[in-house]
Amino acid sequence: MDPRVREHARIIVEHSVDVQPGDEVLIRGGRHTEDLLIALHELIGEKGAFPIMFDQPARANRAFMRAMDPDDYDEIPDTLEAMIDNVDVSIGIRASENTHETSDIDPEKNTAFAQLMEPIQSKMMEKRWVGTQFPAPGNAQDAEMSTEAYEEFVWGAINKDWDEQREFQANLVDVLDDGSEVHLVSGDTTDVTMSVEGMVAENDYAEKNLPGGEVYIAPVPDSVEGEVLFDMPLMTQGREVQDVYLRFEEGEVVEHSAEKNEDVLSAVLSTDEGAKRLGELGIGMNRDIDRFTYNMLFDEKMGDTVHMALGRAYEWTVPDDMERNQSAIHMDMIVDMSEDSFIEVDGEVVQRDGTFRFEDGFDG
Amino acid sequence: MDPRVREHARIIVEHSVDVQPGDEVLIRGGRHTEDLLIALHELIGEKGAFPIMFDQPARANRAFMRAMDPDDYDEIPDTLEAMIDNVDVSIGIRASENTHETSDIDPEKNTAFAQLMEPIQSKMMEKRWVGTQFPAPGNAQDAEMSTEAYEEFVWGAINKDWDEQREFQANLVDVLDDGSEVHLVSGDTTDVTMSVEGMVAENDYAEKNLPGGEVYIAPVPDSVEGEVLFDMPLMTQGREVQDVYLRFEEGEVVEHSAEKNEDVLSAVLSTDEGAKRLGELGIGMNRDIDRFTYNMLFDEKMGDTVHMALGRAYEWTVPDDMERNQSAIHMDMIVDMSEDSFIEVDGEVVQRDGTFRFEDGFDG
Numbered sequence: 001m002d003p004r005v006r007e008h009a010r011i012i013v014e015h016s017v018d019v020q021p022g023d024e025v026l027i028r029g030g031r032h033t034e035d036l037l038i039a040l041h042e043l044i045g046e047k048g049a050f051p052i053m054f055d056q057p058a059r060a061n062r063a064f065m066r067a068m069d070p071d072d073y074d075e076i077p078d079t080l081e082a083m084i085d086n087v088d089v090s091i092g093i094r095a096s097e098n099t100h101e102t103s104d105i106d107p108e109k110n111t112a113f114a115q116l117m118e119p120i121q122s123k124m125m126e127k128r129w130v131g132t133q134f135p136a137p138g139n140a141q142d143a144e145m146s147t148e149a150y151e152e153f154v155w156g157a158i159n160k161d162w163d164e165q166r167e168f169q170a171n172l173v174d175v176l177d178d179g180s181e182v183h184l185v186s187g188d189t190t191d192v193t194m195s196v197e198g199m200v201a202e203n204d205y206a207e208k209n210l211p212g213g214e215v216y217i218a219p220v221p222d223s224v225e226g227e228v229l230f231d232m233p234l235m236t237q238g239r240e241v242q243d244v245y246l247r248f249e250e251g252e253v254v255e256h257s258a259e260k261n262e263d264v265l266s267a268v269l270s271t272d273e274g275a276k277r278l279g280e281l282g283i284g285m286n287r288d289i290d291r292f293t294y295n296m297l298f299d300e301k302m303g304d305t306v307h308m309a310l311g312r313a314y315e316w317t318v319p320d321d322m323e324r325n326q327s328a329i330h331m332d333m334i335v336d337m338s339e340d341s342f343i344e345v346d347g348e349v350v351q352r353d354g355t356f357r358f359e360d361g362f363d364g
Numbered sequence: 365m366d367p368r369v370r371e372h373a374r375i376i377v378e379h380s381v382d383v384q385p386g387d388e389v390l391i392r393g394g395r396h397t398e399d400l401l402i403a404l405h406e407l408i409g410e411k412g413a414f415p416i417m418f419d420q421p422a423r424a425n426r427a428f429m430r431a432m433d434p435d436d437y438d439e440i441p442d443t444l445e446a447m448i449d450n451v452d453v454s455i456g457i458r459a460s461e462n463t464h465e466t467s468d469i470d471p472e473k474n475t476a477f478a479q480l481m482e483p484i485q486s487k488m489m490e491k492r493w494v495g496t497q498f499p500a501p502g503n504a505q506d507a508e509m510s511t512e513a514y515e516e517f518v519w520g521a522i523n524k525d526w527d528e529q530r531e532f533q534a535n536l537v538d539v540l541d542d543g544s545e546v547h548l549v550s551g552d553t554t555d556v557t558m559s560v561e562g563m564v565a566e567n568d569y570a571e572k573n574l575p576g577g578e579v580y581i582a583p584v585p586d587s588v589e590g591e592v593l594f595d596m597p598l599m600t601q602g603r604e605v606q607d608v609y610l611r612f613e614e615g616e617v618v619e620h621s622a623e624k625n626e627d628v629l630s631a632v633l634s635t636d637e638g639a640k641r642l643g644e645l646g647i648g649m650n651r652d653i654d655r656f657t658y659n660m661l662f663d664e665k666m667g668d669t670v671h672m673a674l675g676r677a678y679e680w681t682v683p684d685d686m687e688r689n690q691s692a693i694h695m696d697m698i699v700d701m702s703e704d705s706f707i708e709v710d711g712e713v714v715q716r717d718g719t720f721r722f723e724d725g726f727d728g
Contacts, residue, residue: 041424041431043431045431046431046432048433051428053418054417056415057398060398060405063403064405064406066406068409068412072385077450078450079446083447086443
């Protein structure tokens with residue numbers, strides 16, 4: 001077995017979800033992930049915990065989704081509810097043979113079924129959980145890489161010293177926790193300000209996401225002002241949206257456009273009131289992610305980028321006494337900050353052209 | 365997709381477990397079974413039922429079993445217990461890449477863990493369930509067949525008119541239900557008698573086993589007298605036992621031998637008191653199974669054979685007022701009845717050289 005697989009398994013079990021004796025560990029991972037499943041089962045056995053495999057092949061899911069009528073289903077199956085109530089840990093491993101396997105499922109049907117199953121997702125997020133990636137051929141294809149080069153990329157981003165990464169990111173957490181107004185500028189297309197006063201900056205060092213590698217915070221919903229061109233493409237509802245442009249006034253999107261699939265963007269914005277406001281500002285800090293691969297788990301942690309999400313703000317980022325933006329959606333979009341760009345907090349430059357002021361080479 | 369796969373799925377869903385709207389259907393099947401999983405998901409969706417996949421790859425299971433210490437586990441995980449309590453239907457699909465994947469797990473460890481998990485197995489047998497086979501390369505290898513020829517064999521035995529098969533087998537059920545003493549003779553090596561007075565003959569027409577194709581009954585435990593040479597090999601605990609010879613007195617094995625792995629046979633016989641007595645007499649009647657393939661799901665239904673099982677008699681074959689043989693084991697063994705053989709019930713020949721008296725070509 002590739003030693004990088006064993007290291008990946010070790011980080012999952014010991015760092016991300018910290019498996020303990022007696023834990024009942026739900027694992028989802030398909031046929032491409034077999035080596036990682038083997039390594040995980042070995043470590044979980046050594047810990048005296050219980051592995052429980054639960055995975056539906058993408059093609060089987062697509063067959064079910066096309067054949068079923070959502071009107072026939074009015075509640076979550078008791079089996080899944082009982083299962084999720086009892087597990088202690090959940091490990092989800094993404095690996096696609098074909099990332100477009102769901103592209104011929106009726107989107108309305110998909111949405112209706114996803115809404116029905118949403119409580120399972122919510123309950124799962126109350127457990128110790130991690131979502132990670134296995135370097136499968138379909139994901140390599142999206143990244144326009146050979147499978148072998150993609151393996152190097154994926155394990156390069158995952159198998160690292162997360163304590164060191166946490167310490168590196170803590171520098172930015174301190175700045176944001178102490179700060180009030182954030183100002184982002186990139187070229188002449190992005191110039192936006194927002195308040196983060198009173199919000200909690202999160203240090204993502206690969207607990208829930210593996211790879212981790214970002215610091216994120218919820219903006220005060222009404223405070224966002226200015227315009228942003230998200231110059232990295234994004235995938236949503238199985239379609240690629242390019243060059244999303246948004247203009248904000250008093251926190252709300254008042255103008256929008258996109259070069260490709262603008263109708264998808266418009267549909268997302270009209271989902272609900274919260275869909276027109278930002279729920280997250282994230283700053284990518286994983287420098288081993290050095291290219292865009294059409295995979296948000298990686299893209300949003302890329303060095304030299306920031307991302308903003310329309311829609312839902314995560315509960316743990318908003319103190320009880322602050323307003324939390326609520327929405328059925330959470331759509332991340334990325335801005336390249338590597339050139340002609342800066343981030344200021346309360347008038348002081350924190351990052352210029354991708355380099356932080358607590359890094360070598362910073363040119364304030 | 366091979367149309368034989370769709371037919372296989374249809375028989376499972378409509379004949380074997382009769383999936384109904386709202387059913388929560390547990391499916392276990394590995395990566396080799398993907399086409400059958402797709403076909404099942406489609407049919408289950410059409411029925412308005414819920415597919416729930418649950419499968420542990422054989423290599424992952426082996427890794428867990430080798431790494432774990434059975435002393436660390438003292439109860440069934442709540443997650444599995446909750447799951448099995450809630451499912452309505454269970455579909456188990458066998459398919460091996462390597463049928464010896466468990467061969468380097470310590471047998472004592474295997475037994476200890478199997479005993480812990482036994483209640484899950486028992487609860488599952490109270491549901492609508494079926495065990496079936498997908499023609500995977502490892503199983504074809506055991507059968508000494510190409511994968512394509514093995515596909516022909518497997519689907520030939522499975523995709524058939526089970527109503528017709530049920531009617532054919534009903535002829536023998538009537539004989540056994542009305543009968544008292546069964547006498548089996550094959551060559552000069554097998555000559556055994558047993559009482560089935562008051563026992564219930566079961567017609568296996570592919571409900572719990574797919575393929576089905578046998579009629580079976582529990583002998584009165586103390587009634588078995590004589591000797592049997594099981595001239596077909598059997599696999600138990602990952603090892604092949606050949607030419608098992610047993611001599612019975614008052615239902616109990618008083619002499620035993622085997623040409624290969626006799627120690628395994630001795631160990632099985634000494635498991636408990638019930639392991640020395642027969643729990644089942646079965647007569648194979650699926651004429652599409654025309655060869656031995658080292659797979660008991662098929663072998664025991666082969667035409668021109670009978671099998672007897674040491675150990676546990678199934679509850680549904682023994683009326684409440686009769687003694688049921690109890691044991692932790694149930695080991696099937698097969699006798700070739702194609703030549704120089706006969707089965708008599710109450711002195712009347714029911715089968716000679718493999719042909720039943722209700723078939724053409726019977727030479728009473």
